[in-house]
Amino acid sequence: MFDPKTKFKLFKQNKHFCSAPWTVLYVGMNGYTKPCTRSIISHDLTSNTVEEIASNDKYKTLRGEILKDNITDNCKKCLLSENVTDAGDFLSLRHLYNVLSIDSTVDYTDVEQFQLKALDLHWSSLCDLKCVTCWHKQSSSIAIEQNMPVNHTPPAVADKIIDYVVTNQAGLNEIYLSGGEPTLIKYNLKLLRQIEKRPDLLLRVNTNMQWKQDNAIIQEILKFPNVMFTCSIDGFGEKFNYIRRGGNWNTTLNNIKFLQAQTNVDLRANTVFFVLTAQELPDIIDYFMQEVGAIDHTINQIAMGQEKLRCRNLPTRIKKQVKDKLEDYLVKYSDNLNICGNIKNCLTELEYDAVDDYRQYFDNIDKLQGSNWQNLYPELV
Amino acid sequence: MNSEQINFSINFKASYELLPPSFVILNNDETVYPSTVVHNNYTANFALDLNSNSKYSLKILRENHDEINSQQLELTLITADGIDLAKILDHSKYFPRYPEPWYTEQTEQGIDWPEYQTGSLVWGWNGYWTFNYTTPFYTWLLNSV
Numbered sequence: 001m002f003d004p005k006t007k008f009k010l011f012k013q014n015k016h017f018c019s020a021p022w023t024v025l026y027v028g029m030n031g032y033t034k035p036c037t038r039s040i041i042s043h044d045l046t047s048n049t050v051e052e053i054a055s056n057d058k059y060k061t062l063r064g065e066i067l068k069d070n071i072t073d074n075c076k077k078c079l080l081s082e083n084v085t086d087a088g089d090f091l092s093l094r095h096l097y098n099v100l101s102i103d104s105t106v107d108y109t110d111v112e113q114f115q116l117k118a119l120d121l122h123w124s125s126l127c128d129l130k131c132v133t134c135w136h137k138q139s140s141s142i143a144i145e146q147n148m149p150v151n152h153t154p155p156a157v158a159d160k161i162i163d164y165v166v167t168n169q170a171g172l173n174e175i176y177l178s179g180g181e182p183t184l185i186k187y188n189l190k191l192l193r194q195i196e197k198r199p200d201l202l203l204r205v206n207t208n209m210q211w212k213q214d215n216a217i218i219q220e221i222l223k224f225p226n227v228m229f230t231c232s233i234d235g236f237g238e239k240f241n242y243i244r245r246g247g248n249w250n251t252t253l254n255n256i257k258f259l260q261a262q263t264n265v266d267l268r269a270n271t272v273f274f275v276l277t278a279q280e281l282p283d284i285i286d287y288f289m290q291e292v293g294a295i296d297h298t299i300n301q302i303a304m305g306q307e308k309l310r311c312r313n314l315p316t317r318i319k320k321q322v323k324d325k326l327e328d329y330l331v332k333y334s335d336n337l338n339i340c341g342n343i344k345n346c347l348t349e350l351e352y353d354a355v356d357d358y359r360q361y362f363d364n365i366d367k368l369q370g371s372n373w374q375n376l377y378p379e380l381v
Numbered sequence: 382m383n384s385e386q387i388n389f390s391i392n393f394k395a396s397y398e399l400l401p402p403s404f405v406i407l408n409n410d411e412t413v414y415p416s417t418v419v420h421n422n423y424t425a426n427f428a429l430d431l432n433s434n435s436k437y438s439l440k441i442l443r444e445n446h447d448e449i450n451s452q453q454l455e456l457t458l459i460t461a462d463g464i465d466l467a468k469i470l471d472h473s474k475y476f477p478r479y480p481e482p483w484y485t486e487q488t489e490q491g492i493d494w495p496e497y498q499t500g501s502l503v504w505g506w507n508g509y510w511t512f513n514y515t516t517p518f519y520t521w522l523l524n525s526v
Contacts, residue, residue: 004519005385005462011523013464102523 002107010108011098014069016079018094019101021063022108023117025050027161029125029137029151029180035062036093037120038078045157050164054114063111081301083344086334090341100173118174119165121188123153127181129208130245132365133234133272135304140180141246145368158187166194178206183217192220199225206230206270208244209252228266229259230298233284234277242376243276245369256292268294273346274302274309275358276377278322281346282329285339299342301349308361312352318379323350387518388428391441392458395419402454402504403445409437418445419454431516441510448480448506456502456510461518469525470512471500477508 010017020026021035028034032042033053041058053059065072071079075094082092091098097118106115127139136143140150153161165172175195182188182205195201203224209231211218221227231252234240240249259265269288271277277284281299288294302309311322326343333339359381362373374381395402406414406425414427431437446452459466474497479487487494504510515521 004517004523008519008523012526 002105002109006109010067011102016066016069016071016075018066018075018078018097019104019108019117020094020097021059021066022106022113023101023104023115024097024120025053025116025118025161025165026120027123027153029122029153031154031157033161035059035074036078036097037122038075038093040074045160046154050160051114054112059114060111067109067111081345083341083348085330085337085340085344087337087340090337090344092341103173104171116165116168116171118176119172120176120178121182121185121191122178122180123158123161123187124185125151125180126184127179127208128184128210129181129247131208131232131234131247132243132245132276132362133274133302133304133306133309135306138180138304153187158190162187162191162194165191169195172201174202174204176204176206177221181208181210183207183211183215183221185217189217189220192217192224195224197224202226202228204228204230206232208232208247209255210247211255213255213258222262222264225264227262227264228268228295230268230270231256231288232271233269233288234271235280235284236287239276239280239376242371242373245365260293266295267292268296268298270298270300272302273299273311273342273349274306275311275314275380276309276373278311278314278346279318279325279379281322282325285329285333289333289336289339296336296338297342298338299346301345306361308356308358310352310356311346311349313354313356313358314350315380316354319350323347326350384430384432385516385518386428386430387461388426388463389439390458390460390463391425391456393419393423393425394455394457395421395423395453396455397452398450400445400447400450400452402443402452404454405442405444407440407442410440416444422457431518433516435516437514437516439512439514443504443509444507446505446507448483452505454504456504459512461522464522464526466526469522470502472525473502473510473512474499475501475504475508475510477504477506479506 024036026034026036031046032044034042041062043053043056062072062074078092083090101117104115104117106113125138125140127141130139130141130145134142136146136148137151143150177188179185203221205221207229234243237249241247259267271281271284285297288297326346330340330343366372401418401420403416403418405412405416408429413429414425443454476497479494
Protein backbone atom coordinates (compact mmCIF):
# COMPACT_ATOMS: atom_id res chain seq x y z
CA MET A 1 0.00 0.00 0.00
CA PHE A 2 1.18 3.54 -0.77
CA ASP A 3 2.67 5.02 2.41
CA PRO A 4 -0.04 7.22 4.03
CA LYS A 5 2.56 9.62 5.41
CA THR A 6 3.99 10.28 1.96
CA LYS A 7 0.49 10.71 0.57
CA PHE A 8 -0.30 13.25 3.30
CA LYS A 9 2.88 15.14 2.50
CA LEU A 10 2.00 15.31 -1.19
CA PHE A 11 -1.62 16.34 -0.72
CA LYS A 12 -1.31 18.63 2.29
CA GLN A 13 2.25 19.81 2.66
CA ASN A 14 3.57 20.20 -0.87
CA LYS A 15 2.68 23.60 -2.30
CA HIS A 16 1.87 22.63 -5.87
CA PHE A 17 0.71 19.03 -5.82
CA CYS A 18 -1.95 18.06 -8.34
CA SER A 19 -3.17 14.49 -8.71
CA ALA A 20 -4.56 14.96 -12.23
CA PRO A 21 -1.67 13.36 -14.19
CA TRP A 22 -2.19 10.15 -12.18
CA THR A 23 -5.99 10.06 -12.14
CA VAL A 24 -7.77 12.38 -14.59
CA LEU A 25 -8.64 11.54 -18.17
CA TYR A 26 -9.39 14.73 -20.08
CA VAL A 27 -10.65 13.94 -23.56
CA GLY A 28 -10.10 16.65 -26.13
CA MET A 29 -11.74 17.13 -29.50
CA ASN A 30 -9.28 15.63 -31.95
CA GLY A 31 -8.45 12.23 -30.55
CA TYR A 32 -6.07 13.24 -27.82
CA THR A 33 -6.22 13.20 -24.05
CA LYS A 34 -4.59 15.43 -21.46
CA PRO A 35 -4.25 15.42 -17.65
CA CYS A 36 -6.65 18.37 -17.43
CA THR A 37 -8.33 21.10 -19.42
CA ARG A 38 -5.43 23.52 -18.95
CA SER A 39 -2.65 21.09 -19.71
CA ILE A 40 -0.24 21.61 -22.58
CA ILE A 41 0.99 18.03 -22.77
CA SER A 42 -1.21 15.44 -24.42
CA HIS A 43 -1.46 11.78 -25.38
CA ASP A 44 -2.47 10.86 -28.92
CA LEU A 45 -5.15 8.20 -28.97
CA THR A 46 -5.26 7.84 -32.72
CA SER A 47 -2.06 5.79 -32.54
CA ASN A 48 -1.85 4.79 -28.85
CA THR A 49 -4.00 3.03 -26.29
CA VAL A 50 -5.57 4.78 -23.31
CA GLU A 51 -3.57 2.49 -21.00
CA GLU A 52 -0.34 3.93 -22.43
CA ILE A 53 -1.07 7.21 -20.62
CA ALA A 54 0.75 5.59 -17.70
CA SER A 55 4.00 5.25 -19.64
CA ASN A 56 3.71 8.35 -21.83
CA ASP A 57 7.07 10.13 -21.54
CA LYS A 58 5.56 13.63 -21.26
CA TYR A 59 3.21 12.46 -18.51
CA LYS A 60 6.09 10.76 -16.70
CA THR A 61 8.18 13.92 -16.81
CA LEU A 62 5.26 16.01 -15.56
CA ARG A 63 4.56 13.60 -12.70
CA GLY A 64 8.23 13.67 -11.73
CA GLU A 65 8.31 17.46 -11.63
CA ILE A 66 5.12 17.59 -9.57
CA LEU A 67 6.66 15.14 -7.09
CA LYS A 68 9.56 17.57 -6.71
CA ASP A 69 6.98 20.28 -5.98
CA ASN A 70 8.18 22.26 -8.97
CA ILE A 71 6.03 24.72 -10.92
CA THR A 72 6.03 23.37 -14.46
CA ASP A 73 5.29 25.24 -17.67
CA ASN A 74 2.38 22.85 -18.01
CA CYS A 75 0.78 23.88 -14.72
CA LYS A 76 2.01 27.47 -14.36
CA LYS A 77 -1.14 29.13 -15.71
CA CYS A 78 -3.43 27.19 -13.39
CA LEU A 79 -1.24 27.82 -10.35
CA LEU A 80 -1.11 31.52 -11.14
CA SER A 81 -4.90 31.70 -10.92
CA GLU A 82 -4.76 30.65 -7.28
CA ASN A 83 -5.18 33.32 -4.64
CA VAL A 84 -6.04 34.02 -1.03
CA THR A 85 -9.11 35.90 0.19
CA ASP A 86 -10.92 36.13 3.50
CA ALA A 87 -12.75 32.99 2.37
CA GLY A 88 -9.50 31.02 2.40
CA ASP A 89 -6.99 29.58 -0.05
CA PHE A 90 -8.46 29.32 -3.54
CA LEU A 91 -6.66 26.41 -5.17
CA SER A 92 -8.19 26.42 -8.63
CA LEU A 93 -8.74 23.19 -10.57
CA ARG A 94 -6.27 21.04 -8.67
CA HIS A 95 -8.40 21.39 -5.57
CA LEU A 96 -11.26 19.69 -7.39
CA TYR A 97 -9.02 16.92 -8.69
CA ASN A 98 -7.24 16.38 -5.40
CA VAL A 99 -10.54 15.99 -3.57
CA LEU A 100 -11.76 13.55 -6.22
CA SER A 101 -8.58 11.51 -6.10
CA ILE A 102 -7.74 11.56 -2.44
CA ASP A 103 -9.14 8.05 -1.97
CA SER A 104 -7.21 6.64 -4.90
CA THR A 105 -4.92 3.71 -4.20
CA VAL A 106 -2.57 4.77 -6.97
CA ASP A 107 1.06 5.10 -5.86
CA TYR A 108 1.69 8.78 -6.51
CA THR A 109 5.42 8.33 -6.03
CA ASP A 110 5.47 6.11 -9.12
CA VAL A 111 5.60 8.25 -12.28
CA GLU A 112 4.38 5.32 -14.37
CA GLN A 113 1.02 4.83 -12.73
CA PHE A 114 -2.42 5.92 -13.83
CA GLN A 115 -5.73 5.01 -12.18
CA LEU A 116 -8.94 6.54 -13.50
CA LYS A 117 -10.81 8.64 -10.92
CA ALA A 118 -12.22 11.50 -12.98
CA LEU A 119 -13.28 11.81 -16.59
CA ASP A 120 -13.46 15.20 -18.31
CA LEU A 121 -15.16 14.91 -21.69
CA HIS A 122 -14.79 17.63 -24.30
CA TRP A 123 -14.76 15.24 -27.21
CA SER A 124 -16.67 17.32 -29.69
CA SER A 125 -17.22 20.98 -30.55
CA LEU A 126 -20.77 20.17 -31.63
CA CYS A 127 -22.84 23.10 -30.40
CA ASP A 128 -26.00 24.89 -31.51
CA LEU A 129 -24.85 28.31 -30.25
CA LYS A 130 -22.34 30.86 -31.48
CA CYS A 131 -21.61 32.68 -28.23
CA VAL A 132 -19.66 35.90 -28.68
CA THR A 133 -17.14 34.61 -26.14
CA CYS A 134 -16.50 31.39 -28.04
CA TRP A 135 -14.53 30.44 -31.14
CA HIS A 136 -14.48 28.01 -34.03
CA LYS A 137 -12.44 25.43 -32.14
CA GLN A 138 -15.12 24.95 -29.51
CA SER A 139 -18.35 25.64 -31.37
CA SER A 140 -19.23 23.77 -34.55
CA SER A 141 -21.77 26.50 -35.36
CA ILE A 142 -19.03 29.14 -35.35
CA ALA A 143 -16.73 26.84 -37.33
CA ILE A 144 -19.41 26.42 -40.01
CA GLU A 145 -20.11 30.16 -40.03
CA GLN A 146 -16.41 30.84 -40.55
CA ASN A 147 -15.92 27.94 -42.96
CA MET A 148 -13.48 26.27 -40.58
CA PRO A 149 -13.15 22.55 -39.76
CA VAL A 150 -15.37 21.12 -37.03
CA ASN A 151 -13.48 19.49 -34.15
CA HIS A 152 -14.79 16.05 -33.37
CA THR A 153 -13.17 12.96 -31.86
CA PRO A 154 -12.90 10.21 -34.52
CA PRO A 155 -15.43 7.41 -33.83
CA ALA A 156 -12.70 4.77 -33.50
CA VAL A 157 -10.98 6.84 -30.79
CA ALA A 158 -14.29 7.50 -29.04
CA ASP A 159 -14.96 3.74 -28.96
CA LYS A 160 -11.49 3.19 -27.51
CA ILE A 161 -12.20 5.72 -24.74
CA ILE A 162 -15.67 4.35 -24.02
CA ASP A 163 -14.35 0.79 -23.75
CA TYR A 164 -11.60 1.93 -21.38
CA VAL A 165 -13.95 3.95 -19.16
CA VAL A 166 -16.60 1.23 -19.00
CA THR A 167 -13.95 -1.33 -18.04
CA ASN A 168 -12.43 0.95 -15.39
CA GLN A 169 -15.62 2.59 -14.12
CA ALA A 170 -15.51 1.03 -10.64
CA GLY A 171 -13.00 3.61 -9.41
CA LEU A 172 -14.60 6.61 -11.09
CA ASN A 173 -15.69 9.40 -8.76
CA GLU A 174 -16.75 11.93 -11.38
CA ILE A 175 -17.74 12.22 -15.01
CA TYR A 176 -17.76 15.75 -16.38
CA LEU A 177 -19.59 16.38 -19.64
CA SER A 178 -18.72 19.51 -21.53
CA GLY A 179 -18.15 20.37 -25.12
CA GLY A 180 -19.33 21.89 -27.36
CA GLU A 181 -22.76 21.22 -25.96
CA PRO A 182 -22.78 17.82 -24.25
CA THR A 183 -26.47 17.18 -24.80
CA LEU A 184 -25.82 17.10 -28.56
CA ILE A 185 -22.81 14.76 -28.50
CA LYS A 186 -23.96 11.20 -29.16
CA TYR A 187 -20.81 9.69 -27.66
CA ASN A 188 -22.10 10.83 -24.29
CA LEU A 189 -25.25 8.75 -24.68
CA LYS A 190 -23.29 5.70 -25.74
CA LEU A 191 -21.02 6.04 -22.72
CA LEU A 192 -23.62 6.92 -20.09
CA ARG A 193 -25.81 3.96 -21.04
CA GLN A 194 -22.94 1.66 -20.01
CA ILE A 195 -22.14 3.40 -16.73
CA GLU A 196 -23.59 2.08 -13.49
CA LYS A 197 -25.87 4.64 -11.85
CA ARG A 198 -23.99 4.77 -8.53
CA PRO A 199 -24.79 7.35 -5.82
CA ASP A 200 -21.07 7.85 -5.20
CA LEU A 201 -20.46 8.84 -8.80
CA LEU A 202 -20.97 12.54 -9.49
CA LEU A 203 -22.11 13.39 -12.99
CA ARG A 204 -21.33 17.02 -13.80
CA VAL A 205 -22.80 18.63 -16.89
CA ASN A 206 -21.76 21.98 -18.32
CA THR A 207 -24.57 23.03 -20.61
CA ASN A 208 -25.88 25.98 -22.59
CA MET A 209 -29.39 25.10 -21.29
CA GLN A 210 -30.99 25.18 -24.72
CA TRP A 211 -31.92 21.48 -24.88
CA LYS A 212 -35.36 19.98 -25.23
CA GLN A 213 -36.49 18.26 -22.08
CA ASP A 214 -37.04 14.96 -23.90
CA ASN A 215 -33.47 15.01 -25.23
CA ALA A 216 -32.19 11.41 -24.95
CA ILE A 217 -28.91 12.47 -23.34
CA ILE A 218 -30.72 14.63 -20.78
CA GLN A 219 -32.99 11.71 -19.97
CA GLU A 220 -30.00 9.38 -19.54
CA ILE A 221 -28.21 11.95 -17.36
CA LEU A 222 -31.24 12.19 -15.08
CA LYS A 223 -31.07 8.46 -14.37
CA PHE A 224 -27.93 9.10 -12.33
CA PRO A 225 -28.56 9.64 -8.62
CA ASN A 226 -26.04 12.45 -8.19
CA VAL A 227 -26.05 15.08 -10.94
CA MET A 228 -24.76 18.62 -11.00
CA PHE A 229 -25.71 20.95 -13.84
CA THR A 230 -23.57 23.98 -14.48
CA CYS A 231 -25.65 26.48 -16.42
CA SER A 232 -23.76 28.86 -18.68
CA ILE A 233 -25.30 32.27 -17.99
CA ASP A 234 -23.87 35.54 -19.25
CA GLY A 235 -26.80 37.87 -18.81
CA PHE A 236 -30.56 38.12 -18.61
CA GLY A 237 -33.22 38.50 -21.31
CA GLU A 238 -32.09 40.31 -24.44
CA LYS A 239 -28.51 40.54 -23.23
CA PHE A 240 -28.42 36.77 -22.75
CA ASN A 241 -29.80 36.31 -26.26
CA TYR A 242 -27.21 38.66 -27.70
CA ILE A 243 -24.20 37.10 -25.98
CA ARG A 244 -25.27 33.53 -26.48
CA ARG A 245 -26.01 33.85 -30.17
CA GLY A 246 -28.79 31.45 -31.08
CA GLY A 247 -29.76 30.95 -27.46
CA ASN A 248 -33.06 31.93 -25.88
CA TRP A 249 -33.36 33.21 -22.30
CA ASN A 250 -36.89 31.85 -21.89
CA THR A 251 -35.71 28.37 -22.86
CA THR A 252 -33.02 28.66 -20.19
CA LEU A 253 -35.58 29.71 -17.58
CA ASN A 254 -37.89 26.81 -18.46
CA ASN A 255 -35.02 24.35 -18.23
CA ILE A 256 -33.88 25.77 -14.90
CA LYS A 257 -37.40 25.16 -13.56
CA PHE A 258 -37.31 21.65 -15.01
CA LEU A 259 -34.02 20.88 -13.28
CA GLN A 260 -35.14 22.45 -10.00
CA ALA A 261 -37.92 19.86 -9.92
CA GLN A 262 -35.43 16.97 -10.09
CA THR A 263 -34.47 15.68 -6.65
CA ASN A 264 -31.16 14.23 -7.87
CA VAL A 265 -29.92 17.47 -9.41
CA ASP A 266 -27.87 20.33 -7.97
CA LEU A 267 -27.53 23.55 -9.93
CA ARG A 268 -24.65 25.91 -10.27
CA ALA A 269 -23.85 28.62 -12.78
CA ASN A 270 -20.92 29.60 -14.90
CA THR A 271 -20.33 33.12 -16.21
CA VAL A 272 -17.58 34.37 -18.47
CA PHE A 273 -16.06 37.61 -17.18
CA PHE A 274 -15.69 39.88 -20.20
CA VAL A 275 -16.66 43.37 -21.32
CA LEU A 276 -20.37 42.58 -21.74
CA THR A 277 -20.83 40.73 -18.43
CA ALA A 278 -18.64 42.79 -16.11
CA GLN A 279 -21.36 45.16 -14.97
CA GLU A 280 -24.10 42.56 -14.59
CA LEU A 281 -21.97 39.84 -12.98
CA PRO A 282 -23.01 40.63 -9.37
CA ASP A 283 -26.70 40.45 -10.34
CA ILE A 284 -26.14 37.17 -12.16
CA ILE A 285 -24.43 35.70 -9.10
CA ASP A 286 -27.23 36.92 -6.82
CA TYR A 287 -29.91 35.57 -9.12
CA PHE A 288 -28.43 32.10 -9.16
CA MET A 289 -27.34 31.92 -5.57
CA GLN A 290 -30.42 33.50 -4.04
CA GLU A 291 -33.35 32.88 -6.40
CA VAL A 292 -32.42 29.70 -8.24
CA GLY A 293 -30.75 28.14 -5.20
CA ALA A 294 -27.48 27.35 -6.92
CA ILE A 295 -24.83 25.74 -4.76
CA ASP A 296 -21.98 27.68 -6.33
CA HIS A 297 -20.96 29.98 -9.15
CA THR A 298 -17.87 29.87 -11.30
CA ILE A 299 -16.55 32.92 -13.13
CA ASN A 300 -14.15 32.19 -15.97
CA GLN A 301 -11.80 34.73 -17.45
CA ILE A 302 -12.41 34.95 -21.16
CA ALA A 303 -10.02 32.95 -23.33
CA MET A 304 -10.60 31.11 -26.61
CA GLY A 305 -8.77 33.68 -28.69
CA GLN A 306 -11.00 36.55 -27.55
CA GLU A 307 -8.42 38.60 -25.66
CA LYS A 308 -9.86 41.84 -27.03
CA LEU A 309 -12.99 41.17 -24.97
CA ARG A 310 -11.06 41.08 -21.72
CA CYS A 311 -12.30 43.47 -19.03
CA ARG A 312 -8.97 45.29 -19.01
CA ASN A 313 -10.25 46.89 -22.22
CA LEU A 314 -13.33 48.44 -20.60
CA PRO A 315 -13.59 52.25 -20.36
CA THR A 316 -11.80 53.49 -17.23
CA ARG A 317 -15.03 54.78 -15.67
CA ILE A 318 -16.78 51.41 -16.10
CA LYS A 319 -13.76 49.55 -14.77
CA LYS A 320 -13.90 51.62 -11.60
CA GLN A 321 -17.63 50.93 -11.13
CA VAL A 322 -17.15 47.20 -11.70
CA LYS A 323 -14.19 47.10 -9.34
CA ASP A 324 -16.12 48.83 -6.54
CA LYS A 325 -19.07 46.49 -6.92
CA LEU A 326 -16.94 43.35 -7.02
CA GLU A 327 -15.06 44.42 -3.91
CA ASP A 328 -18.43 44.60 -2.16
CA TYR A 329 -19.20 41.10 -3.41
CA LEU A 330 -15.94 39.78 -1.99
CA VAL A 331 -17.42 40.68 1.37
CA LYS A 332 -20.96 39.57 0.54
CA TYR A 333 -19.81 36.07 -0.47
CA SER A 334 -16.95 35.79 2.00
CA ASP A 335 -18.22 32.34 3.02
CA ASN A 336 -17.93 30.99 -0.53
CA LEU A 337 -14.35 30.16 -1.38
CA ASN A 338 -14.96 29.53 -5.07
CA ILE A 339 -16.88 32.76 -5.68
CA CYS A 340 -14.34 34.82 -3.74
CA GLY A 341 -11.39 33.21 -5.51
CA ASN A 342 -13.00 33.88 -8.86
CA ILE A 343 -13.93 37.48 -8.01
CA LYS A 344 -10.39 38.16 -6.89
CA ASN A 345 -9.16 37.02 -10.31
CA CYS A 346 -11.70 39.41 -11.88
CA LEU A 347 -10.29 42.25 -9.78
CA THR A 348 -6.79 41.34 -10.92
CA GLU A 349 -7.96 41.48 -14.53
CA LEU A 350 -9.33 45.00 -13.93
CA GLU A 351 -5.92 46.17 -12.74
CA TYR A 352 -4.45 45.80 -16.23
CA ASP A 353 -4.36 48.70 -18.68
CA ALA A 354 -6.46 48.50 -21.81
CA VAL A 355 -4.56 47.07 -24.75
CA ASP A 356 -7.23 46.43 -27.35
CA ASP A 357 -10.61 47.59 -28.63
CA TYR A 358 -13.70 45.38 -28.55
CA ARG A 359 -16.03 47.62 -30.59
CA GLN A 360 -15.14 46.36 -34.03
CA TYR A 361 -15.68 42.78 -32.91
CA PHE A 362 -19.28 43.46 -31.89
CA ASP A 363 -19.89 45.55 -35.00
CA ASN A 364 -18.91 42.52 -37.03
CA ILE A 365 -21.22 40.28 -35.01
CA ASP A 366 -24.05 42.73 -35.69
CA LYS A 367 -23.39 42.55 -39.41
CA LEU A 368 -23.63 38.77 -39.26
CA GLN A 369 -26.91 38.60 -37.40
CA GLY A 370 -28.58 41.98 -37.83
CA SER A 371 -28.34 42.88 -34.14
CA ASN A 372 -27.27 46.15 -32.49
CA TRP A 373 -24.99 45.78 -29.49
CA GLN A 374 -24.86 49.53 -28.98
CA ASN A 375 -28.56 49.60 -28.09
CA LEU A 376 -28.01 46.95 -25.40
CA TYR A 377 -24.78 48.37 -24.01
CA PRO A 378 -24.79 52.12 -24.77
CA GLU A 379 -22.33 52.83 -21.95
CA LEU A 380 -19.71 50.71 -23.70
CA VAL A 381 -19.87 52.48 -27.04
CA MET B 382 0.04 -6.15 13.65
CA ASN B 383 1.65 -3.20 11.86
CA SER B 384 2.31 -0.14 13.95
CA GLU B 385 3.37 3.44 13.43
CA GLN B 386 4.94 5.91 15.79
CA ILE B 387 3.59 9.45 15.97
CA ASN B 388 5.30 12.21 17.92
CA PHE B 389 2.88 14.50 19.67
CA SER B 390 3.61 17.87 21.17
CA ILE B 391 1.05 19.79 23.23
CA ASN B 392 1.57 23.32 24.53
CA PHE B 393 -0.30 24.51 27.61
CA LYS B 394 -0.69 27.92 29.16
CA ALA B 395 -1.92 28.42 32.72
CA SER B 396 -3.34 31.38 34.60
CA TYR B 397 -4.45 31.21 38.24
CA GLU B 398 -4.83 33.08 41.52
CA LEU B 399 -3.48 30.65 44.12
CA LEU B 400 -3.18 27.12 42.85
CA PRO B 401 -1.71 26.16 39.43
CA PRO B 402 -3.60 23.66 37.23
CA SER B 403 -2.25 20.24 36.28
CA PHE B 404 -2.87 17.71 33.57
CA VAL B 405 -2.43 14.03 32.72
CA ILE B 406 -2.48 12.71 29.13
CA LEU B 407 -3.97 9.33 28.25
CA ASN B 408 -4.33 7.45 25.02
CA ASN B 409 -7.19 4.93 25.11
CA ASP B 410 -7.15 5.26 28.91
CA GLU B 411 -3.44 4.41 29.15
CA THR B 412 -1.33 7.15 30.69
CA VAL B 413 1.18 8.45 28.16
CA TYR B 414 2.26 11.59 30.03
CA PRO B 415 2.32 11.80 33.83
CA SER B 416 0.56 14.32 36.01
CA THR B 417 2.25 17.67 35.52
CA VAL B 418 1.67 21.05 37.12
CA VAL B 419 1.62 24.04 34.76
CA HIS B 420 2.85 27.25 36.33
CA ASN B 421 2.98 29.36 33.20
CA ASN B 422 3.72 27.72 29.84
CA TYR B 423 4.51 24.05 29.39
CA THR B 424 5.12 21.74 26.44
CA ALA B 425 4.43 18.03 26.71
CA ASN B 426 6.27 15.91 24.15
CA PHE B 427 5.51 12.21 23.82
CA ALA B 428 5.53 9.47 21.21
CA LEU B 429 2.68 7.03 20.62
CA ASP B 430 3.07 3.59 19.06
CA LEU B 431 -0.21 3.00 17.29
CA ASN B 432 -1.61 -0.22 15.86
CA SER B 433 -2.99 -0.24 12.34
CA ASN B 434 -6.69 0.03 11.63
CA SER B 435 -7.60 0.98 15.18
CA LYS B 436 -9.66 3.64 16.90
CA TYR B 437 -8.02 5.88 19.47
CA SER B 438 -9.04 8.55 21.90
CA LEU B 439 -6.50 11.04 23.18
CA LYS B 440 -7.63 12.34 26.55
CA ILE B 441 -6.28 15.14 28.72
CA LEU B 442 -7.39 15.17 32.33
CA ARG B 443 -7.44 18.74 33.56
CA GLU B 444 -7.03 18.77 37.35
CA ASN B 445 -6.07 20.71 40.45
CA HIS B 446 -8.82 23.33 40.39
CA ASP B 447 -9.91 24.00 43.97
CA GLU B 448 -13.34 25.07 42.66
CA ILE B 449 -13.02 28.31 44.62
CA ASN B 450 -10.26 30.47 43.22
CA SER B 451 -9.90 31.51 39.60
CA GLN B 452 -7.84 29.11 37.52
CA GLN B 453 -7.58 28.41 33.79
CA LEU B 454 -5.67 25.96 31.63
CA GLU B 455 -5.45 26.51 27.88
CA LEU B 456 -4.27 24.18 25.15
CA THR B 457 -2.46 26.59 22.83
CA LEU B 458 -0.99 24.17 20.30
CA ILE B 459 -1.07 20.49 19.45
CA THR B 460 1.09 18.97 16.75
CA ALA B 461 1.61 15.47 15.41
CA ASP B 462 5.00 14.92 13.79
CA GLY B 463 5.26 18.69 13.65
CA ILE B 464 1.91 19.12 11.85
CA ASP B 465 -0.39 21.64 13.49
CA LEU B 466 -3.74 19.99 14.21
CA ALA B 467 -5.55 23.30 14.87
CA LYS B 468 -7.85 22.87 11.87
CA ILE B 469 -9.35 19.67 13.23
CA LEU B 470 -9.64 20.55 16.90
CA ASP B 471 -13.15 21.82 16.25
CA HIS B 472 -14.18 18.19 16.64
CA SER B 473 -12.62 17.81 20.07
CA LYS B 474 -14.79 17.89 23.19
CA TYR B 475 -14.26 19.17 26.71
CA PHE B 476 -16.32 17.58 29.47
CA PRO B 477 -16.27 19.88 32.52
CA ARG B 478 -16.80 18.39 35.96
CA TYR B 479 -19.12 21.03 37.35
CA PRO B 480 -18.64 21.64 41.11
CA GLU B 481 -21.33 20.92 43.65
CA PRO B 482 -23.47 22.34 45.08
CA TRP B 483 -23.11 25.06 42.44
CA TYR B 484 -24.20 22.76 39.59
CA THR B 485 -27.33 21.55 41.41
CA GLU B 486 -28.24 25.13 42.33
CA GLN B 487 -27.87 26.18 38.72
CA THR B 488 -30.06 23.32 37.56
CA GLU B 489 -32.72 24.21 40.10
CA GLN B 490 -32.70 27.77 38.77
CA GLY B 491 -33.40 26.37 35.31
CA ILE B 492 -29.89 26.90 34.00
CA ASP B 493 -28.71 23.89 32.00
CA TRP B 494 -24.97 23.62 31.56
CA PRO B 495 -23.92 21.47 28.61
CA GLU B 496 -22.41 18.04 29.16
CA TYR B 497 -19.51 19.03 26.93
CA GLN B 498 -18.15 21.95 24.90
CA THR B 499 -17.16 21.25 21.32
CA GLY B 500 -13.84 22.69 20.15
CA SER B 501 -13.15 24.38 23.50
CA LEU B 502 -9.43 24.66 24.25
CA VAL B 503 -9.70 26.95 27.27
CA TRP B 504 -10.70 24.97 30.34
CA GLY B 505 -12.03 26.47 33.54
CA TRP B 506 -13.49 23.74 35.74
CA ASN B 507 -11.72 20.43 36.19
CA GLY B 508 -12.71 17.87 33.62
CA TYR B 509 -11.35 16.08 30.57
CA TRP B 510 -10.76 16.86 26.92
CA THR B 511 -11.00 14.16 24.25
CA PHE B 512 -9.97 13.93 20.68
CA ASN B 513 -10.73 10.84 18.59
CA TYR B 514 -8.67 9.57 15.68
CA THR B 515 -8.04 6.38 13.76
CA THR B 516 -5.12 4.63 12.17
CA PRO B 517 -3.35 4.60 9.79
CA PHE B 518 -2.86 8.01 11.37
CA TYR B 519 -1.87 9.79 8.16
CA THR B 520 -4.83 8.42 6.27
CA TRP B 521 -7.08 9.79 9.00
CA LEU B 522 -5.20 13.09 8.95
CA LEU B 523 -5.43 13.35 5.17
CA ASN B 524 -9.19 12.97 5.32
CA SER B 525 -9.56 15.32 8.30
CA VAL B 526 -7.56 18.45 7.57
